[in-house]
Amino acid sequence: xxxxxxxxxxxxxxxxxxxxxxxxxxxxxxxxxxxxxxxxxxxxxxxxxxxxxxxxxxxxxxxxxxxxxxxxxxxxxxxxxxxxxxxxxxxxxxxxxxxxxxxxxxxxxxxxxxxxxxxxxxxxxxxxxxxxxxxxxxxxxxxxxxxxxxxxxxxxxxxxxxxxxxxxxxxxxxxxxxxxxxxxxxxxxxxxxxxxxxxxxxxxxxxxxxxxxxxxxxxxxxxxxxxxxxxxxxxxxxxxxxxxxxxxxxxxxxxxxxxxxxxxxxxxxxxxxxxxxxxxxxxxxxxxxxxxxxxxxxxxxxxxxxxxxxxxxxxxxxxxxxxxxxxxxxx
Amino acid sequence: xxxxxxxxxxxxxxxxxxxxxxxxxxxxxxxxxxxxxxxxxxxxxxxxxxxxxxxxxxxxxxxxxxxxxxxxxxxxxxxxxxxxxxxxxxxxxxxxxxxxxxxxxxxxxxxxxxxxxxxxxxxxxxxxxxxxxxxxxxxxxxxxxxxxxxxxxxxxxxxxxxxxxxxxxxxxxxxxxxxxxxxxxxxxxxxxxxxxxxxxxxxxxxxxxxxxxxxxxxxxxxxxxxxxxxxxxxxxxxxxxxxxxxxxxxxxxxxxxxxxxxxxxxxxxxxxxxxxxxxxxxxxxxxxxxxxxxxxxxxxxxxxxxxxxxxxxxxxxxxxxxxxxxxxxxxxxxxxxxxxxxxxxxxxxxxxxxxxxxxxxxxxxxxxxxxx
Numbered sequence: 188x189x190x191x192x193x194x195x196x197x198x199x200x201x202x203x204x205x206x207x208x209x210x211x212x213x214x215x216x217x218x219x220x221x222x223x224x225x226x227x228x229x230x231x232x233x234x235x236x237x238x239x240x241x242x243x244x245x246x247x248x249x250x251x252x253x254x255x256x257x258x259x260x261x262x263x264x265x266x267x268x269x270x271x272x273x274x275x276x277x278x279x280x281x282x283x284x285x286x287x288x289x290x291x292x293x294x295x296x297x298x299x300x301x302x303x304x305x306x307x308x309x310x311x312x313x314x315x316x317x318x319x320x321x322x323x324x325x326x327x328x329x330x331x332x333x334x335x336x337x338x339x340x341x342x343x344x345x346x347x348x349x350x351x352x353x354x355x356x357x358x359x360x361x362x363x364x365x366x367x368x369x370x371x372x373x374x375x376x377x378x379x380x381x382x383x384x385x386x387x388x389x390x391x392x393x394x395x396x397x398x399x400x401x402x403x404x405x406x407x408x409x410x411x412x413x414x415x416x417x418x419x420x421x422x423x424x425x426x427x428x429x430x431x432x433x434x435x436x437x438x439x440x441x442x443x444x445x446x447x448x449x450x451x452x453x454x455x456x457x458x459x460x461x462x463x464x465x466x467x468x469x470x471x472x473x474x475x476x477x478x479x480x481x482x483x484x485x486x487x488x489x490x491x492x493x494x495x496x497x498x499x500x501x502x503x504x505x506x507x508x509x510x511x512x513x514x515x516x517x518x
Numbered sequence: 519x520x521x522x523x524x525x526x527x528x529x530x531x532x533x534x535x536x537x538x539x540x541x542x543x544x545x546x547x548x549x550x551x552x553x554x555x556x557x558x559x560x561x562x563x564x565x566x567x568x569x570x571x572x573x574x575x576x577x578x579x580x581x582x583x584x585x586x587x588x589x590x591x592x593x594x595x596x597x598x599x600x601x602x603x604x605x606x607x608x609x610x611x612x613x614x615x616x617x618x619x620x621x622x623x624x625x626x627x628x629x630x631x632x633x634x635x636x637x638x639x640x641x642x643x644x645x646x647x648x649x650x651x652x653x654x655x656x657x658x659x660x661x662x663x664x665x666x667x668x669x670x671x672x673x674x675x676x677x678x679x680x681x682x683x684x685x686x687x688x689x690x691x692x693x694x695x696x697x698x699x700x701x702x703x704x705x706x707x708x709x710x711x712x713x714x715x716x717x718x719x720x721x722x723x724x725x726x727x728x729x730x731x732x733x734x735x736x737x738x739x740x741x742x743x744x745x746x747x748x749x750x751x752x753x754x755x756x757x758x759x760x761x762x763x764x765x766x767x768x769x770x771x772x773x774x775x776x777x778x779x780x781x782x783x784x785x786x787x788x789x790x791x792x793x794x795x796x797x798x799x800x801x802x803x804x805x806x807x808x809x810x811x812x813x814x815x816x817x818x819x820x821x822x823x824x825x826x827x828x829x830x831x832x833x834x835x836x837x838x839x840x841x842x843x844x845x846x847x848x849x850x851x852x853x854x855x856x857x858x859x860x861x862x863x864x865x866x867x868x869x870x871x872x873x874x875x876x877x878x879x880x881x882x883x884x885x886x887x888x889x890x
Contacts, residue, residue, distance in 0.1 A: 367820075373798035374818060384794040386591075388784040389551030389827070391777060394810040402799035405552070405815050408777070417799070 191216060205322030211311040222304050227324065229298040233360050234348040235371065235378060236299070244342050245301040251337040252329065254278070255299035255344045262287060267295035268325045270341045278339035281330050294341060296325060297348055306337070347371040354494075358451055358474045361417045361434045365400050385437075387420050395426070411443075425460070433465070436479070449491060453479030455508060461486045465493075480508040519652060523635035523717060524563040524571035526556065528643035529606065529622045531576065534680075534763035537863060537885040542581040544761065545573070545643035548846045548864070550774050550783075551814040551829045554585050555761055557792045558648065558783075559641045564592040565788030566651035568639060570599035572629055574622050576606055591791045604629060620727045620735050623720075630721055638720050642711040646770060647758035650787040654714045657752045661691060664719060664747035665740070668712040670754050674703055680762050683709035683736055687751045696741045707751060710758055719747070757782050768861060768881045771827055771844055775810055797830050805836050821851065829864075838868075842878065860884060 191213050193202050203209035210217070210227065217225060224245065226238055236255070245253040256270050264285055271280040271292045282291065310328050314320050320327045333339050347370035351357040363369055373380060387406025392398055397412040406421035411428035418424075419436045425443035434451045441447070442460035450465035451474060458464065462483050465475035471491030477483065478496030483505050489495065497507040528545040538547050545556035556573070563571055571594060575582060588594075589601030607625040623630075630638075639651055649668075658666045669685055686695035686704040695704050723739040732738030740749065757779050759770035773779050784790055797816030802808060806819045813819070816831035821838035831848040834840055838851040843860045851857055852870040859876035863886040868874060872890050876882030884890065 367803050374801075374816070379796050380798065381796045384796060386789050386791050386794060388553075388780065388790070389812040389814040389829075390800060391775075391780055392808045392811050392813060393777070396809065398802045398808055399806055400804045401802050403802065403813070404799045413802075 189216070205320075205327075206324045207311055207314050207320075207328045208322035210307075211315050211322070214308060214311065217304065217308075225302045225304045225307060227298075227300040227302065229350075231352050232297065232299075232348060232350055233371065234297075234344075234346065235375075235380075236344065236346070241299070241342055242301060245340070248276075248340045249338070250301075250340040251303055251306055252332055252339045253301040253342050254329065254339065255297045256294040256341040257297055257344045257348050259293055259295045261290065261293050264290035264293055264295065268329075270294045270296060272341045276341045276343065278333060278341055281333055283326055283330070294343070296329075297344060298325065298350075299344075300324060300329070306332075354451065354474050354476055358434060358449075362415065362432065364402060364417065365415050367400075385420050393426075396424075411441075411445075419454075442485070448475075450475040450477065452477040453481070453496075455480050457482045457508060459483060459485035459487075462489070463487075464489045465491045467491050482506050482508050519567040519637075519639075519655060520569050521635050522566075522568050522637040522639050522651070522655065522714075523630070523633045524568040525623075525638060525640045526559055526563075526571065526573045526643050527619075527622070527640065528556065528579075528582065529574050529576050529619055530642065530644065532644060532762050534765075535761070535767060536764055537883045538764070538767065538861070539578075540885065542578055543576050543643070545575075546579075546582040546585055547761065547767070548829060549646065549761075549771065551812045551827050553790060553792045554582075555646060556582065556586070556643050557790050558646050559643060560586070560592050561788065561790045562647070562649050562651060563639065563641075564594065564791065566639075568651070569594070569596065570602075570633055570635055572602040572604050572626070572633075573643070574604045574606075574626065579603070579605065585793050587793065591793055599633075602629060620724055620733045620739065623724050623735070624728050627721060627724065630717060633717070636717060638713075638715055638717045640713045640715075640720070642760075644761045645710055645712070645758060646761060646783065647710070647754065648756065648783050648786050648788070648790065649754055649758075651714070654752050657691075657750070658714055661750045662748070663692075663750040665713060665715040665749045666752050667693065667740075667749060668710045668714075668754050669707045669751045670710055670758050671706040672708050674706055683711070683740075685709055685751055691750045691752075693744065693749045693751050696744060698736050698741065707753075709751075710754060710760070714752075756786065764861070764881060764883055765879070768844065772825070772842075774812055774827065775825060780812075795830060803836070806834075835870075843881075863888075866890070 194200055265287055268283045269290055269292045270278050273279050314328055349360040351360050390403050390405055390407040393410045396409040398409055400415045401413050403418045404420040407418050408423045410426040411424045413424060413430045416430045416433045421438040422435045423440045424430055425441055427443055428441055428445040430447050432449045433447050436454045438454055439452050439456045441458045444460055445458050445462045448465045456477055473492030475491055476494040480497055481500045495503055528543050532539055532544045546554050549555050594601040604626045654666055681698050681700055684697045684704045685693050685707040687707055688694050697704055727738050761767050800813045800815055800817040803820040808823045810825050811823050812827045814830040817828050818833045820836040821834040823834055823840045825842045826840050827844045829847045832845045833850045835853045837854045839856045840851055841858045843857045845862045846864045848865050849862045850867045854871040855868040856873040859878050860874050860882040862884045865887045866884050867889045
């Protein structure tokens, strides 16, 4: 794996201006491998796909571009680029984020593309020259190729797929894993999801703890109750604390008598004793977010829907981790 | 401690670990849900800054070799020094010894000679503890000692089914008498079979033993030389347990369910490292009821688990009950099955409705891959 960040060059260089521009800026890198095909993916999607099958499909159809598509509810078509396809899954027309009443299809592009590199290379260069372009695959490059009568095919994907670009969808994707038989199976032995795995001991579930319908990771210590929640590594849940419908990231410590609902908490935050976070109420339906490295002082009540981080936590009477008024706070 | 060579002795055959050591050495016996026993001493050495470590192994070493691999998890994958496996050079079962075996050491003297380190940290592979060895070296220098033995004070009423090295230590910390015996106790101090000395002194002791036909490092190398060398005792005040039988394995594994011991062992002087696997989080279904247990990642729990240790990838189906037991990797406990006071080795399947019961004082051991 090679990470390709934007870099400084003779003209000074600049940030990636769009998805297509990001690849354009790395044409030389791709050329080194002289590939026949290029697979373009997004980093913020949750799904399991065997790209071999996608590529075989691309070859079988002798396509110029293959786009993976998934059926979405009609009321959500306005969030996606949708494809109108023919009998053989050939793409006839493309609508980028159509208004609900205008949508002619609910086959949404997943942002997973197979291109023939030589063609894509040419289109990327042309697109770069086009001042009107947003330099985006979905908005510019793909429609342009369709316009010029290239052969675009849709590859229908029928398994779990989630774009987690918003707080709500990230939270939902986590909750989706908690059913007894979730659509996305993390436990398939021959299709593991690999990650960086920190070195932590097995999780400890205390005698008075209760853990139900949850995912819990190594290094966690649970003394309270955890229900329909996802806990990353090294999270501590104190005695008589209760956690519901929440996602707690690595090394966050939750004290005693704390109650948390529908909340995402970032890494290494501290929730002191007696806090109440994310309780539902009038106008408080949203998911509560506590950023990383925040200390929620004891006894605080944080209403549902609040988004707190180290920059605005003072407004809620909380402090960033390690720079407390009385000096360092590390416990 | 770059100037210290680490030697881990895994040549002792712990016959009383029965089925657990049928196909693996003591060092490679799974422990605490995701570790092997050797991880403790190996991590102690790595955390103390020892960069050159040799492991003396026995014949059944596939499992150990697979586990330690290149040593990269302990940061020992390096062009200079690193991790060395010192395989047996003769039928290992011809000898029984306690603190290492003179013949084993002698056959690997070459490794000692070629190592650049001046000092030697020696430890048996079957001790579960978290310790900063730098304190030992400091003590060695302070006392101007020739050898430092690490000991622990134990309850004199505690019975041991094995030979232990009992110590009598004077006020200055110097060891004045030693006895290797099952029953004889000179004081509450028991050596943990961990020693620190100069490499050249160690080689000299081995050489002296070989020259006189002696084979037991403890009796011949240490006890007989008590007046010749300044041997000091360094007390390990923290937790330490020696795994030498099914009973000690079971009892000390269950010690991990005490949060203070769990914390001390895994977080006090540095982390305990192990071979990391890509496992998803442990999943607790709506019907799960888990209490006072250690659960590793990759477990799927829909039944009841109490006072138990579940290793990676264990499945407990709805209505199954696991109590006071240790279930190693990928065990499957099916619907309605009951497992009590038992140790299930890797890949054991307990089919629906079956009951496996041992006694607390005599836990039942089920061998690898058994289907019940």
